[in-house]
Amino acid sequence: MRTGGQILVEALRLQGVDRVYCIPGESYLPVLDALVDLAEIAVVSARHEGAAANMAEADGRLTGRPGICMVTRGPGATHASIGVHTAFQGSTPMILFIGQVSRATRDFEGFQEVDYRAMFAPLAKWVAEIDDPARIPGYVARAFRVALSGRAGPVVLSLPEDMLSEVIPAPPQAARAVAARAGVRPSDLNALDEMLAKASRPLLIAGGTGWTADACQGLLKFARANALPIVASFRRQDIIDNRAANYCGHLGLGVDPSLAERLKSADLIVSIGSRLGENTTGGYTLLTPPVPQQTLVHVHPDPNELGRVYQPKLAIACGVSDFANAVADRVFDSVERGAWLQQARDAYVKFSTPSDTPAPSTDFVDMSAVVAWLSEHLPDDAIVCNGAGNYTGWVHRFFRYKQPGTELAPVSGAMGYGVPAAIAAKLRHPHRSVVAFVGDGCFMMYPQELATAMQNNANVVILVVNNGTYGTIRMHQERRYPGRVIATDLVNPDMVALARSFGAFAERVETTGGFAAAFQRALTSGRPALLDLRVDPAQISPTFRLIS
Numbered sequence: 436m437r438t439g440g441q442i443l444v445e446a447l448r449l450q451g452v453d454r455v456y457c458i459p460g461e462s463y464l465p466v467l468d469a470l471v472d473l474a475e476i477a478v479v480s481a482r483h484e485g486a487a488a489n490m491a492e493a494d495g496r497l498t499g500r501p502g503i504c505m506v507t508r509g510p511g512a513t514h515a516s517i518g519v520h521t522a523f524q525g526s527t528p529m530i531l532f533i534g535q536v537s538r539a540t541r542d543f544e545g546f547q548e549v550d551y552r553a554m555f556a557p558l559a560k561w562v563a564e565i566d567d568p569a570r571i572p573g574y575v576a577r578a579f580r581v582a583l584s585g586r587a588g589p590v591v592l593s594l595p596e597d598m599l600s601e602v603i604p605a606p607p608q609a610a611r612a613v614a615a616r617a618g619v620r621p622s623d624l625n626a627l628d629e630m631l632a633k634a635s636r637p638l639l640i641a642g643g644t645g646w647t648a649d650a651c652q653g654l655l656k657f658a659r660a661n662a663l664p665i666v667a668s669f670r671r672q673d674i675i676d677n678r679a680a681n682y683c684g685h686l687g688l689g690v691d692p693s694l695a696e697r698l699k700s701a702d703l704i705v706s707i708g709s710r711l712g713e714n715t716t717g718g719y720t721l722l723t724p725p726v727p728q729q730t731l732v733h734v735h736p737d738p739n740e741l742g743r744v745y746q747p748k749l750a751i752a753c754g755v756s757d758f759a760n761a762v763a764d765r766v767f768d769s770v771e772r773g774a775w776l777q778q779a780r781d782a783y784v785k786f787s788t789p790s791d792t793p794a795p796s797t798d799f800v801d802m803s804a805v806v807a808w809l810s811e812h813l814p815d816d817a818i819v820c821n822g823a824g825n826y827t828g829w830v831h832r833f834f835r836y837k838q839p840g841t842e843l844a845p846v847s848g849a850m851g852y853g854v855p856a857a858i859a860a861k862l863r864h865p866h867r868s869v870v871a872f873v874g875d876g877c878f879m880m881y882p883q884e885l886a887t888a889m890q891n892n893a894n895v896v897i898l899v900v901n902n903g904t905y906g907t908i909r910m911h912q913e914r915r916y917p918g919r920v921i922a923t924d925l926v927n928p929d930m931v932a933l934a935r936s937f938g939a940f941a942e943r944v945e946t947t948g949g950f951a952a953a954f955q956r957a958l959t960s961g962r963p964a965l966l967d968l969r970v971d972p973a974q975i976s977p978t979f980r981l982i983s
Protein backbone atom coordinates (compact mmCIF):
# COMPACT_ATOMS: atom_id res chain seq x y z
CA MET A 436 0.00 0.00 0.00
CA ARG A 437 1.23 3.48 -0.86
CA THR A 438 0.19 7.11 -0.40
CA GLY A 439 -0.15 9.31 -3.45
CA GLY A 440 2.94 11.12 -2.20
CA GLN A 441 4.94 7.89 -2.14
CA ILE A 442 3.74 6.92 -5.61
CA LEU A 443 4.77 10.33 -6.95
CA VAL A 444 8.22 10.21 -5.41
CA GLU A 445 8.80 6.69 -6.70
CA ALA A 446 7.78 7.84 -10.19
CA LEU A 447 10.31 10.68 -9.98
CA ARG A 448 13.04 8.32 -8.85
CA LEU A 449 12.35 6.05 -11.82
CA GLN A 450 12.69 9.07 -14.12
CA GLY A 451 16.19 9.59 -12.76
CA VAL A 452 15.40 12.64 -10.63
CA ASP A 453 18.15 13.20 -8.06
CA ARG A 454 17.33 16.71 -6.80
CA VAL A 455 14.21 18.79 -6.29
CA TYR A 456 14.04 22.50 -5.55
CA CYS A 457 11.19 23.62 -3.33
CA ILE A 458 9.61 25.83 -0.75
CA PRO A 459 7.60 23.53 1.52
CA GLY A 460 3.83 23.89 1.91
CA GLU A 461 1.09 22.18 3.86
CA SER A 462 -0.65 21.39 0.59
CA TYR A 463 1.86 18.71 -0.37
CA LEU A 464 3.06 17.29 2.95
CA PRO A 465 2.68 13.65 1.81
CA VAL A 466 5.23 14.27 -0.98
CA LEU A 467 7.70 15.83 1.45
CA ASP A 468 7.11 12.95 3.84
CA ALA A 469 7.83 10.39 1.11
CA LEU A 470 11.08 12.22 0.30
CA VAL A 471 12.29 11.68 3.88
CA ASP A 472 12.90 8.00 3.12
CA LEU A 473 14.53 8.43 -0.27
CA ALA A 474 18.24 9.15 -0.11
CA GLU A 475 18.56 9.25 -3.92
CA ILE A 476 16.62 12.51 -4.18
CA ALA A 477 18.18 15.57 -2.55
CA VAL A 478 15.75 18.26 -1.42
CA VAL A 479 16.94 21.85 -1.67
CA SER A 480 14.66 24.27 0.10
CA ALA A 481 15.12 27.83 -1.19
CA ARG A 482 13.88 31.13 0.31
CA HIS A 483 11.52 32.25 -2.44
CA GLU A 484 9.59 30.18 -5.00
CA GLY A 485 10.85 32.44 -7.79
CA ALA A 486 14.38 31.42 -6.88
CA ALA A 487 13.45 27.74 -6.47
CA ALA A 488 11.86 27.73 -9.93
CA ASN A 489 14.88 29.51 -11.43
CA MET A 490 17.14 26.90 -9.83
CA ALA A 491 15.07 24.07 -11.32
CA GLU A 492 15.16 25.78 -14.72
CA ALA A 493 18.94 26.14 -14.55
CA ASP A 494 19.29 22.50 -13.52
CA GLY A 495 17.11 21.44 -16.47
CA ARG A 496 19.27 23.47 -18.78
CA LEU A 497 22.48 21.93 -17.48
CA THR A 498 21.31 18.30 -17.44
CA GLY A 499 18.99 18.20 -20.44
CA ARG A 500 16.44 16.40 -18.20
CA PRO A 501 13.52 18.25 -16.62
CA GLY A 502 14.51 20.33 -13.59
CA ILE A 503 12.05 19.69 -10.75
CA CYS A 504 10.40 22.34 -8.60
CA MET A 505 7.75 21.83 -5.90
CA VAL A 506 5.67 24.63 -4.42
CA THR A 507 2.50 25.18 -2.50
CA ARG A 508 -0.79 26.37 -4.02
CA GLY A 509 -1.80 30.03 -4.66
CA PRO A 510 1.07 32.18 -3.33
CA GLY A 511 3.72 29.52 -3.99
CA ALA A 512 2.54 28.89 -7.53
CA THR A 513 2.29 32.59 -8.38
CA HIS A 514 5.83 33.21 -7.12
CA ALA A 515 7.14 30.22 -9.07
CA SER A 516 5.55 31.31 -12.33
CA ILE A 517 8.63 33.33 -13.34
CA GLY A 518 10.72 30.17 -13.59
CA VAL A 519 8.04 28.52 -15.72
CA HIS A 520 8.04 31.50 -18.08
CA THR A 521 11.84 31.46 -18.26
CA ALA A 522 11.77 27.75 -19.10
CA PHE A 523 9.10 28.37 -21.73
CA GLN A 524 10.99 31.16 -23.49
CA GLY A 525 14.27 29.31 -23.05
CA SER A 526 12.96 25.92 -24.29
CA THR A 527 14.20 24.30 -21.08
CA PRO A 528 12.73 21.02 -19.80
CA MET A 529 11.22 21.57 -16.37
CA ILE A 530 8.33 20.27 -14.26
CA LEU A 531 6.58 22.33 -11.59
CA PHE A 532 4.53 20.38 -9.04
CA ILE A 533 1.94 22.38 -7.10
CA GLY A 534 0.02 21.27 -4.01
CA GLN A 535 -3.68 21.92 -4.60
CA VAL A 536 -6.86 22.17 -2.50
CA SER A 537 -8.61 18.87 -1.84
CA ARG A 538 -10.86 17.34 -4.48
CA ALA A 539 -13.96 17.72 -2.29
CA THR A 540 -13.65 21.52 -2.13
CA ARG A 541 -12.56 22.26 -5.66
CA ASP A 542 -14.10 25.37 -7.24
CA PHE A 543 -15.23 26.82 -3.87
CA GLU A 544 -12.29 29.23 -4.14
CA GLY A 545 -11.23 28.03 -0.75
CA PHE A 546 -7.93 28.98 0.87
CA GLN A 547 -5.33 29.69 -1.89
CA GLU A 548 -7.22 27.85 -4.62
CA VAL A 549 -6.19 28.69 -8.19
CA ASP A 550 -7.16 27.06 -11.47
CA TYR A 551 -3.68 26.17 -12.73
CA ARG A 552 -4.85 25.07 -16.16
CA ALA A 553 -6.06 28.61 -16.73
CA MET A 554 -3.20 30.33 -14.94
CA PHE A 555 -0.36 28.55 -16.74
CA ALA A 556 -2.08 28.08 -20.12
CA PRO A 557 0.23 30.48 -22.02
CA LEU A 558 3.30 29.73 -19.86
CA ALA A 559 3.62 25.95 -19.95
CA LYS A 560 3.60 23.26 -22.63
CA TRP A 561 1.06 21.25 -20.68
CA VAL A 562 -0.86 21.70 -17.41
CA ALA A 563 -2.82 18.94 -15.68
CA GLU A 564 -4.34 18.08 -12.32
CA ILE A 565 -4.06 14.52 -11.04
CA ASP A 566 -7.32 13.31 -9.50
CA ASP A 567 -6.52 9.68 -8.86
CA PRO A 568 -3.32 8.43 -7.18
CA ALA A 569 -3.40 5.33 -9.39
CA ARG A 570 -2.84 7.59 -12.39
CA ILE A 571 0.25 9.38 -10.99
CA PRO A 572 2.73 7.15 -12.89
CA GLY A 573 1.02 7.87 -16.19
CA TYR A 574 0.86 11.62 -15.64
CA VAL A 575 4.48 11.82 -14.52
CA ALA A 576 5.77 9.78 -17.46
CA ARG A 577 3.77 11.96 -19.86
CA ALA A 578 5.04 15.12 -18.16
CA PHE A 579 8.64 14.03 -18.75
CA ARG A 580 7.95 13.22 -22.39
CA VAL A 581 6.16 16.50 -23.03
CA ALA A 582 8.90 18.52 -21.29
CA LEU A 583 11.59 16.80 -23.37
CA SER A 584 10.00 16.33 -26.77
CA GLY A 585 10.12 18.67 -29.76
CA ARG A 586 10.77 22.16 -28.44
CA ALA A 587 11.56 21.35 -24.81
CA GLY A 588 9.76 23.33 -22.13
CA PRO A 589 7.93 23.41 -18.82
CA VAL A 590 5.04 21.24 -17.61
CA VAL A 591 2.87 21.98 -14.57
CA LEU A 592 1.20 19.22 -12.52
CA SER A 593 -1.29 20.13 -9.81
CA LEU A 594 -1.69 17.72 -6.89
CA PRO A 595 -4.89 17.87 -4.76
CA GLU A 596 -3.78 17.31 -1.17
CA ASP A 597 -6.31 14.56 -0.36
CA MET A 598 -5.21 12.72 -3.52
CA LEU A 599 -1.65 12.81 -2.16
CA SER A 600 -2.66 11.32 1.20
CA GLU A 601 -5.00 8.65 -0.24
CA VAL A 602 -3.63 5.14 0.31
CA ILE A 603 -3.95 2.59 -2.51
CA PRO A 604 -2.14 -0.57 -3.64
CA ALA A 605 1.09 0.40 -5.42
CA PRO A 606 0.21 0.91 -9.11
CA PRO A 607 2.53 -0.21 -11.93
CA GLN A 608 5.15 2.43 -12.71
CA ALA A 609 6.50 3.58 -16.09
CA ALA A 610 10.13 3.34 -17.16
CA ARG A 611 12.40 6.38 -17.63
CA ALA A 612 11.00 8.49 -20.47
CA VAL A 613 13.15 9.16 -23.50
CA ALA A 614 11.49 11.53 -25.92
CA ALA A 615 11.01 10.32 -29.48
CA ARG A 616 12.79 12.51 -32.01
CA ALA A 617 12.12 13.38 -35.61
CA GLY A 618 15.07 12.59 -37.88
CA VAL A 619 16.75 14.11 -40.93
CA ARG A 620 15.73 13.00 -44.40
CA PRO A 621 18.57 12.39 -46.88
CA SER A 622 16.71 14.45 -49.50
CA ASP A 623 16.72 17.47 -47.15
CA LEU A 624 20.45 17.14 -46.61
CA ASN A 625 21.07 16.97 -50.33
CA ALA A 626 18.95 20.05 -50.89
CA LEU A 627 20.87 21.85 -48.15
CA ASP A 628 24.23 20.86 -49.67
CA GLU A 629 23.15 22.26 -53.01
CA MET A 630 22.03 25.56 -51.51
CA LEU A 631 25.18 25.92 -49.42
CA ALA A 632 27.48 25.03 -52.31
CA LYS A 633 26.10 27.93 -54.32
CA ALA A 634 25.99 30.49 -51.52
CA SER A 635 28.82 33.01 -51.44
CA ARG A 636 27.68 34.70 -48.21
CA PRO A 637 26.17 31.95 -46.02
CA LEU A 638 25.72 32.22 -42.26
CA LEU A 639 24.85 29.45 -39.83
CA ILE A 640 22.95 30.45 -36.68
CA ALA A 641 23.25 28.02 -33.76
CA GLY A 642 20.70 28.23 -30.98
CA GLY A 643 17.93 26.54 -29.04
CA THR A 644 18.37 23.61 -26.69
CA GLY A 645 19.15 19.92 -26.97
CA TRP A 646 22.82 20.29 -27.90
CA THR A 647 25.15 17.51 -26.80
CA ALA A 648 28.93 18.02 -26.68
CA ASP A 649 29.22 15.69 -29.70
CA ALA A 650 26.69 17.70 -31.66
CA CYS A 651 28.50 20.97 -30.93
CA GLN A 652 31.71 19.37 -32.20
CA GLY A 653 29.87 17.96 -35.22
CA LEU A 654 28.51 21.34 -36.28
CA LEU A 655 31.94 22.94 -35.90
CA LYS A 656 33.50 20.16 -37.97
CA PHE A 657 30.94 20.76 -40.73
CA ALA A 658 31.61 24.49 -40.62
CA ARG A 659 35.38 24.01 -40.75
CA ALA A 660 35.27 21.62 -43.67
CA ASN A 661 33.10 23.96 -45.72
CA ALA A 662 34.33 27.44 -44.65
CA LEU A 663 31.04 28.39 -42.98
CA PRO A 664 30.73 31.15 -40.36
CA ILE A 665 28.62 30.28 -37.31
CA VAL A 666 26.98 32.85 -35.08
CA ALA A 667 25.12 32.28 -31.82
CA SER A 668 21.51 33.23 -31.29
CA PHE A 669 20.54 35.30 -28.23
CA ARG A 670 22.23 33.92 -25.10
CA ARG A 671 23.33 30.68 -26.78
CA GLN A 672 26.99 31.68 -26.90
CA ASP A 673 28.30 28.42 -25.47
CA ILE A 674 27.25 26.08 -28.30
CA ILE A 675 30.39 26.80 -30.35
CA ASP A 676 33.81 27.42 -28.77
CA ASN A 677 34.24 31.17 -29.19
CA ARG A 678 37.94 30.66 -29.90
CA ALA A 679 37.20 28.58 -33.01
CA ALA A 680 38.01 30.21 -36.35
CA ASN A 681 34.43 29.64 -37.56
CA TYR A 682 32.75 31.35 -34.58
CA CYS A 683 31.75 34.83 -35.64
CA GLY A 684 29.72 36.41 -32.84
CA HIS A 685 26.46 36.76 -30.99
CA LEU A 686 23.10 37.95 -32.25
CA GLY A 687 21.42 39.65 -29.33
CA LEU A 688 20.92 42.92 -27.54
CA GLY A 689 23.82 45.28 -28.25
CA VAL A 690 24.71 43.33 -31.39
CA ASP A 691 27.92 44.28 -33.22
CA PRO A 692 26.64 46.62 -35.98
CA SER A 693 28.94 44.95 -38.48
CA LEU A 694 27.44 41.55 -37.62
CA ALA A 695 23.96 42.98 -38.07
CA GLU A 696 24.99 44.18 -41.52
CA ARG A 697 26.52 40.80 -42.29
CA LEU A 698 23.28 39.05 -41.38
CA LYS A 699 21.32 41.43 -43.57
CA SER A 700 23.63 40.91 -46.51
CA ALA A 701 23.94 37.12 -46.20
CA ASP A 702 22.58 35.24 -49.20
CA LEU A 703 21.76 32.09 -47.21
CA ILE A 704 20.92 31.67 -43.55
CA VAL A 705 20.76 28.26 -41.93
CA SER A 706 19.22 28.50 -38.49
CA ILE A 707 19.89 25.40 -36.41
CA GLY A 708 17.78 25.13 -33.26
CA SER A 709 17.07 28.85 -32.93
CA ARG A 710 13.48 30.03 -33.21
CA LEU A 711 14.86 33.28 -34.67
CA GLY A 712 13.28 35.23 -31.87
CA GLU A 713 12.95 38.97 -31.36
CA ASN A 714 16.36 39.57 -29.77
CA THR A 715 18.20 37.35 -32.26
CA THR A 716 16.73 39.20 -35.23
CA GLY A 717 17.10 42.79 -33.97
CA GLY A 718 13.38 43.04 -33.33
CA TYR A 719 12.50 41.24 -36.59
CA THR A 720 14.44 43.80 -38.65
CA LEU A 721 17.59 41.89 -39.63
CA LEU A 722 15.38 39.15 -40.98
CA THR A 723 11.93 40.40 -41.88
CA PRO A 724 8.79 38.27 -41.66
CA PRO A 725 7.05 36.59 -43.30
CA VAL A 726 9.51 35.95 -46.14
CA PRO A 727 13.03 37.20 -45.38
CA GLN A 728 15.16 38.61 -48.18
CA GLN A 729 17.87 36.11 -47.36
CA THR A 730 17.18 32.53 -48.39
CA LEU A 731 16.32 30.71 -45.16
CA VAL A 732 16.83 27.12 -44.14
CA HIS A 733 15.24 26.52 -40.77
CA VAL A 734 16.13 23.47 -38.69
CA HIS A 735 14.09 23.10 -35.50
CA PRO A 736 12.94 20.14 -33.40
CA ASP A 737 9.32 21.33 -33.39
CA PRO A 738 7.50 21.44 -36.74
CA ASN A 739 5.11 24.02 -35.24
CA GLU A 740 7.96 26.53 -35.01
CA LEU A 741 8.79 26.15 -38.70
CA GLY A 742 6.96 28.86 -40.61
CA ARG A 743 5.54 30.39 -37.43
CA VAL A 744 7.31 33.71 -38.03
CA TYR A 745 9.47 33.19 -41.12
CA GLN A 746 8.58 31.15 -44.18
CA PRO A 747 11.72 29.12 -44.91
CA LYS A 748 12.79 27.88 -48.31
CA LEU A 749 13.71 24.59 -46.68
CA ALA A 750 12.20 23.49 -43.37
CA ILE A 751 13.79 20.58 -41.54
CA ALA A 752 11.93 19.27 -38.48
CA CYS A 753 14.77 17.69 -36.59
CA GLY A 754 16.54 17.87 -33.25
CA VAL A 755 19.77 19.86 -33.26
CA SER A 756 21.92 16.94 -32.19
CA ASP A 757 20.61 14.64 -34.90
CA PHE A 758 21.09 17.37 -37.46
CA ALA A 759 24.62 18.21 -36.35
CA ASN A 760 25.61 14.56 -36.27
CA ALA A 761 24.16 14.07 -39.74
CA VAL A 762 26.12 16.95 -41.30
CA ALA A 763 29.37 16.53 -39.33
CA ASP A 764 31.17 14.64 -42.10
CA ARG A 765 29.61 16.30 -45.13
CA VAL A 766 31.96 18.10 -47.47
CA PHE A 767 30.84 19.64 -50.72
CA ASP A 768 32.42 21.65 -53.51
CA SER A 769 31.47 25.21 -52.93
CA VAL A 770 32.12 28.65 -54.30
CA GLU A 771 35.12 30.42 -52.75
CA ARG A 772 34.18 32.17 -49.52
CA GLY A 773 37.32 32.16 -47.39
CA ALA A 774 37.32 35.98 -47.36
CA TRP A 775 33.67 36.14 -46.22
CA LEU A 776 34.48 33.88 -43.29
CA GLN A 777 37.71 35.69 -42.42
CA GLN A 778 36.04 39.11 -42.40
CA ALA A 779 33.32 37.83 -40.10
CA ARG A 780 35.82 36.26 -37.72
CA ASP A 781 38.08 39.34 -37.68
CA ALA A 782 35.11 41.57 -36.93
CA TYR A 783 34.09 39.32 -34.02
CA VAL A 784 37.58 39.33 -32.53
CA LYS A 785 37.78 43.11 -32.83
CA PHE A 786 34.34 43.68 -31.30
CA SER A 787 34.98 41.32 -28.38
CA THR A 788 38.35 42.85 -27.51
CA PRO A 789 38.05 45.70 -24.99
CA SER A 790 40.48 48.10 -26.64
CA ASP A 791 37.69 48.85 -29.09
CA THR A 792 35.65 50.65 -26.43
CA PRO A 793 36.20 54.17 -24.97
CA ALA A 794 38.93 54.52 -22.33
CA PRO A 795 37.45 53.79 -18.89
CA SER A 796 37.51 56.14 -15.92
CA THR A 797 40.21 55.21 -13.41
CA ASP A 798 37.94 56.02 -10.44
CA PHE A 799 35.81 52.95 -10.96
CA VAL A 800 35.94 49.30 -11.89
CA ASP A 801 35.96 48.93 -15.67
CA MET A 802 33.71 46.04 -16.62
CA SER A 803 35.39 45.52 -19.99
CA ALA A 804 38.67 44.76 -18.25
CA VAL A 805 37.00 42.61 -15.58
CA VAL A 806 35.17 40.43 -18.09
CA ALA A 807 38.21 40.12 -20.34
CA TRP A 808 40.34 39.12 -17.34
CA LEU A 809 37.84 36.46 -16.29
CA SER A 810 37.57 35.21 -19.85
CA GLU A 811 41.31 34.68 -19.85
CA HIS A 812 41.75 33.29 -16.34
CA LEU A 813 38.69 31.17 -15.55
CA PRO A 814 38.98 27.47 -16.40
CA ASP A 815 37.38 26.51 -19.74
CA ASP A 816 34.57 24.69 -17.96
CA ALA A 817 33.65 27.53 -15.57
CA ILE A 818 29.93 28.28 -15.59
CA VAL A 819 29.01 31.94 -16.09
CA CYS A 820 25.54 33.07 -15.06
CA ASN A 821 23.66 36.35 -15.41
CA GLY A 822 20.18 37.83 -15.24
CA ALA A 823 18.95 40.91 -17.09
CA GLY A 824 20.33 44.42 -17.19
CA ASN A 825 22.81 46.52 -19.10
CA TYR A 826 25.69 44.94 -17.16
CA THR A 827 25.09 41.77 -19.21
CA GLY A 828 26.20 43.75 -22.27
CA TRP A 829 29.81 43.52 -21.09
CA VAL A 830 29.51 39.81 -20.33
CA HIS A 831 27.95 38.88 -23.65
CA ARG A 832 30.41 41.01 -25.56
CA PHE A 833 33.75 40.33 -23.88
CA PHE A 834 33.48 36.83 -22.38
CA ARG A 835 34.56 33.99 -24.64
CA TYR A 836 32.59 30.85 -23.86
CA LYS A 837 34.68 27.78 -24.49
CA GLN A 838 32.49 24.76 -23.83
CA PRO A 839 28.83 23.80 -24.10
CA GLY A 840 26.98 24.10 -20.80
CA THR A 841 28.94 27.11 -19.53
CA GLU A 842 26.38 29.89 -20.11
CA LEU A 843 23.30 30.23 -17.91
CA ALA A 844 21.44 33.33 -19.06
CA PRO A 845 17.68 33.81 -19.34
CA VAL A 846 16.39 34.06 -22.88
CA SER A 847 13.28 35.54 -21.24
CA GLY A 848 15.30 38.49 -19.93
CA ALA A 849 14.20 37.83 -16.37
CA MET A 850 16.00 39.85 -13.72
CA GLY A 851 17.08 37.84 -10.69
CA TYR A 852 18.08 34.69 -12.59
CA GLY A 853 21.83 34.86 -11.99
CA VAL A 854 22.15 33.96 -8.32
CA PRO A 855 19.64 31.06 -8.25
CA ALA A 856 21.07 29.70 -11.51
CA ALA A 857 24.58 29.84 -10.08
CA ILE A 858 23.53 27.95 -6.96
CA ALA A 859 21.92 25.23 -9.06
CA ALA A 860 25.02 25.05 -11.26
CA LYS A 861 27.34 24.68 -8.27
CA LEU A 862 25.19 21.92 -6.79
CA ARG A 863 25.19 20.11 -10.16
CA HIS A 864 28.94 20.63 -10.73
CA PRO A 865 30.59 21.13 -7.32
CA HIS A 866 34.12 20.99 -8.72
CA ARG A 867 33.66 23.65 -11.39
CA SER A 868 34.00 27.39 -10.83
CA VAL A 869 30.65 29.16 -10.96
CA VAL A 870 30.43 32.92 -11.36
CA ALA A 871 27.23 34.98 -11.33
CA PHE A 872 27.20 38.46 -12.81
CA VAL A 873 24.34 40.45 -11.32
CA GLY A 874 23.32 44.10 -11.47
CA ASP A 875 22.52 45.86 -8.22
CA GLY A 876 18.88 45.80 -9.31
CA CYS A 877 19.05 42.19 -10.41
CA PHE A 878 20.79 41.01 -7.23
CA MET A 879 18.20 42.58 -4.94
CA MET A 880 15.48 40.41 -6.49
CA TYR A 881 16.85 37.35 -4.65
CA PRO A 882 19.61 38.41 -2.21
CA GLN A 883 18.15 36.06 0.38
CA GLU A 884 19.31 33.09 -1.70
CA LEU A 885 22.74 33.66 -0.16
CA ALA A 886 21.18 31.72 2.71
CA THR A 887 20.42 28.80 0.38
CA ALA A 888 23.99 28.94 -0.91
CA MET A 889 25.36 28.90 2.65
CA GLN A 890 23.08 26.08 3.77
CA ASN A 891 24.02 23.90 0.80
CA ASN A 892 27.73 24.81 0.55
CA ALA A 893 27.20 26.21 -2.92
CA ASN A 894 30.39 28.25 -3.10
CA VAL A 895 29.54 30.51 -5.99
CA VAL A 896 31.16 33.87 -6.68
CA ILE A 897 28.65 36.68 -7.13
CA LEU A 898 29.87 39.82 -8.89
CA VAL A 899 27.51 42.72 -8.20
CA VAL A 900 27.87 45.31 -10.95
CA ASN A 901 26.86 48.19 -8.72
CA ASN A 902 25.89 51.42 -10.48
CA GLY A 903 23.09 52.57 -8.16
CA THR A 904 20.47 52.47 -10.88
CA TYR A 905 18.18 50.30 -12.93
CA GLY A 906 20.61 51.18 -15.68
CA THR A 907 18.81 49.62 -18.62
CA ILE A 908 15.64 51.54 -17.96
CA ARG A 909 17.59 54.72 -17.25
CA MET A 910 19.23 54.31 -20.66
CA HIS A 911 15.85 53.95 -22.35
CA GLN A 912 14.54 56.96 -20.41
CA GLU A 913 17.48 59.10 -21.53
CA ARG A 914 16.88 58.09 -25.13
CA ARG A 915 13.12 58.56 -25.16
CA TYR A 916 12.52 61.14 -22.40
CA PRO A 917 15.90 62.89 -21.88
CA GLY A 918 16.50 64.33 -18.40
CA ARG A 919 13.20 63.03 -17.00
CA VAL A 920 14.48 60.40 -14.60
CA ILE A 921 11.88 58.49 -12.63
CA ALA A 922 11.81 55.19 -10.73
CA THR A 923 15.31 54.19 -11.77
CA ASP A 924 17.59 55.59 -9.01
CA LEU A 925 18.45 53.00 -6.37
CA VAL A 926 19.43 53.49 -2.74
CA ASN A 927 21.19 50.23 -2.04
CA PRO A 928 22.11 48.46 1.16
CA ASP A 929 25.77 47.94 2.01
CA MET A 930 26.20 44.84 -0.18
CA VAL A 931 29.34 43.72 1.67
CA ALA A 932 27.69 43.93 5.09
CA LEU A 933 24.59 42.23 3.71
CA ALA A 934 26.55 39.30 2.29
CA ARG A 935 28.67 38.97 5.44
CA SER A 936 25.52 38.80 7.57
CA PHE A 937 24.74 35.52 5.80
CA GLY A 938 28.24 34.24 6.56
CA ALA A 939 29.46 34.73 3.00
CA PHE A 940 32.84 36.14 2.02
CA ALA A 941 32.48 39.69 0.74
CA GLU A 942 34.63 42.61 -0.36
CA ARG A 943 34.14 45.90 -2.12
CA VAL A 944 36.24 46.51 -5.23
CA GLU A 945 36.70 50.18 -6.11
CA THR A 946 39.17 50.05 -8.99
CA THR A 947 39.96 47.82 -11.93
CA GLY A 948 43.41 47.10 -10.55
CA GLY A 949 41.96 45.65 -7.35
CA PHE A 950 39.75 43.12 -9.09
CA ALA A 951 42.01 40.16 -9.89
CA ALA A 952 43.35 39.70 -6.36
CA ALA A 953 39.90 40.18 -4.82
CA PHE A 954 38.48 37.59 -7.19
CA GLN A 955 41.14 35.06 -6.21
CA ARG A 956 40.36 35.65 -2.53
CA ALA A 957 36.65 35.19 -3.23
CA LEU A 958 37.17 32.03 -5.25
CA THR A 959 39.39 30.41 -2.65
CA SER A 960 37.46 31.59 0.41
CA GLY A 961 35.77 28.22 0.84
CA ARG A 962 32.41 29.99 1.13
CA PRO A 963 29.84 31.60 -1.11
CA ALA A 964 31.37 34.93 -2.00
CA LEU A 965 30.25 38.34 -3.20
CA LEU A 966 32.28 41.16 -4.69
CA ASP A 967 30.65 44.58 -4.78
CA LEU A 968 32.08 46.17 -7.93
CA ARG A 969 31.73 49.95 -7.92
CA VAL A 970 31.23 50.88 -11.55
CA ASP A 971 30.75 54.27 -13.20
CA PRO A 972 27.01 55.04 -13.23
CA ALA A 973 27.51 57.24 -16.31
CA GLN A 974 28.96 54.33 -18.32
CA ILE A 975 25.55 52.85 -18.98
CA SER A 976 26.68 50.30 -21.59
CA PRO A 977 29.98 49.37 -23.26
CA THR A 978 29.35 52.11 -25.82
CA PHE A 979 26.88 54.59 -24.29
CA ARG A 980 27.76 57.24 -21.68
CA LEU A 981 25.22 59.38 -19.87
CA ILE A 982 26.10 63.06 -20.07
CA SER A 983 25.37 64.69 -16.74
Ligand SMILES: Cc1ncc(C[n+]2csc(CCOP(=O)(O)OP(=O)(O)O)c2C)c(N)n1
Binds near residue numbers: 850905906
Ligand atom coordinates in the same frame (compact mmCIF):
# COMPACT_ATOMS: atom_id res chain seq x y z
C1 LIG B 1 11.82 40.55 -13.42
C2 LIG B 1 12.06 41.75 -14.26
N1 LIG B 1 11.58 42.95 -13.88
C3 LIG B 1 11.82 44.05 -14.64
C4 LIG B 1 12.53 43.97 -15.78
C5 LIG B 1 12.81 45.23 -16.61
N2 LIG B 1 14.23 45.55 -16.51
C6 LIG B 1 15.12 45.11 -17.43
S1 LIG B 1 16.69 45.52 -17.05
C7 LIG B 1 16.21 46.36 -15.68
C8 LIG B 1 17.21 47.06 -14.80
C9 LIG B 1 18.32 46.17 -14.36
O1 LIG B 1 19.05 46.86 -13.38
P1 LIG B 1 20.43 46.31 -12.84
O2 LIG B 1 20.30 44.89 -12.44
O3 LIG B 1 20.90 47.24 -11.79
O4 LIG B 1 21.38 46.34 -14.10
P2 LIG B 1 21.92 47.61 -14.93
O5 LIG B 1 20.99 47.80 -16.09
O6 LIG B 1 21.96 48.78 -14.01
O7 LIG B 1 23.27 47.20 -15.39
C10 LIG B 1 14.82 46.29 -15.51
C11 LIG B 1 14.10 46.93 -14.38
C12 LIG B 1 13.00 42.67 -16.15
N3 LIG B 1 13.69 42.46 -17.27
N4 LIG B 1 12.78 41.60 -15.37
Ligand SMILES: [Mg+2]
Binds near residue numbers: 824901
Ligand atom coordinates in the same frame (compact mmCIF):
# COMPACT_ATOMS: atom_id res chain seq x y z
MG1 LIG C 1 22.28 48.75 -11.92
